[in-house]
Amino acid sequence: MKSTLSPERTELKERWADYKLANPKTRIRDAAKALDTSEAELLATGLGENVQLLDGDFRDLIKEVGSLGHVMALTRNEHVVHERKGVYEKISFNNHVGLVLGEDIDLRLFLGDWKFGFAVSENDRFSLQFFNSFGEAAHKIYLTEKSNKEAYDALVIKYLAADQDVKLFVNEKTEKAAEPEEPANLDKAAFQQEWLALKDTHDFFTLLRKYKLSRKQALRNAPEGYAHRIKTESMKPLFDAISETGLPIMVFVSNPNCIQIHTGPISKIFVMGPWLNIMDPEFNLHLREDAIDEAWVVRKPTEDGIVTGIELIDKDGVMFNQFFGKRKPGIPELAEWPALIAQHSLPL
Known part of the structure; x- marks a missing residue:
């Protein structure tokens, strides 16, 4: 063929x-x-x-x-x-949405495209x-x-496809749209009240859509004490502290078609050019630090207590990397995680 x-x-x-x-x-x-x-x-x-x-x-x-x-x-x-x-x-799959829930390989798959x-x-x-x-x-x-x-x-x-000569018809990407203006009629008090009433971190996406807010706009309008920026150079000292303490974390990376998650400790950290790297035997991460336009510490209520995350956002307003302390539904987040962030992140 x-x-x-x-x-x-x-x-x-x-x-x-x-x-x-x-x-x-x-x-x-x-x-x-x-x-x-x-x-x-x-x-x-x-x-x-x-x-x-x-x-x-x-x-x-x-x-x-x-x-x-x-x-x-x-x-x-x-x-x-x-x-x-x-x-x-x-x-498992539900239509075109798939889950891989092994101890090591943890994925959310969106096979529609x-x-x-x-x-x-x-x-x-x-x-x-x-x-x-x-x-x-x-x-x-x-x-x-x-x-x-x-x-x-x-x-x-x-x-294997029977026809190996098939022409690939690839869609052309449109120019990225500029971030829309924040809604002039935003009911900030109502938005903050709904944030404080969250039961699950996944409900945050619904909240953004309801109030027509981009992620940056939502974080800037967060309830007092629930979102604050840190310096974009914070990730290396945070990684070093995580490595030294052995604290297990969760690392999320997503694109429109897949979310991949690592859960566990990280160890070998080094910088090469613009790339901040984790190079462990079973897990590698390569992060372009110069792509971080804003870095945020974000707190969201859940039925298991507050969940603290670090969110990295690029110049187009896209949140491209997230970090959490290791946790599972029904189990509160590790107390050491927000303490580590407070101690080792670089205040803006």
């Missing part, structure tokens, strides 16, 4: 080859941006060689990923990469990679030295 590249794909393949020669360390996502294309289209230049197009219902495929054993799950957005090793367990899937082999590294209709990476699954390669091969064969 070899693929015959179209003239357009051949031209892109050649441009990418030239780009890689000049920029050997550049990742494919950044190369796609430099070449004015999408990551999915760039990856598709390898069809018939090291890339195979997948087809079928991706929900069914995900349900079988547990057969691969120990793998690495990768979810990223423009500013942060979240890599977590483990086994896909407790997988999972448009393209590929099996990729590169330098003896094997992966399943999924992209949305804009050609942006939704979620990736990499084999590790502990994975079941035979199960991977069987899964690829089962979901």
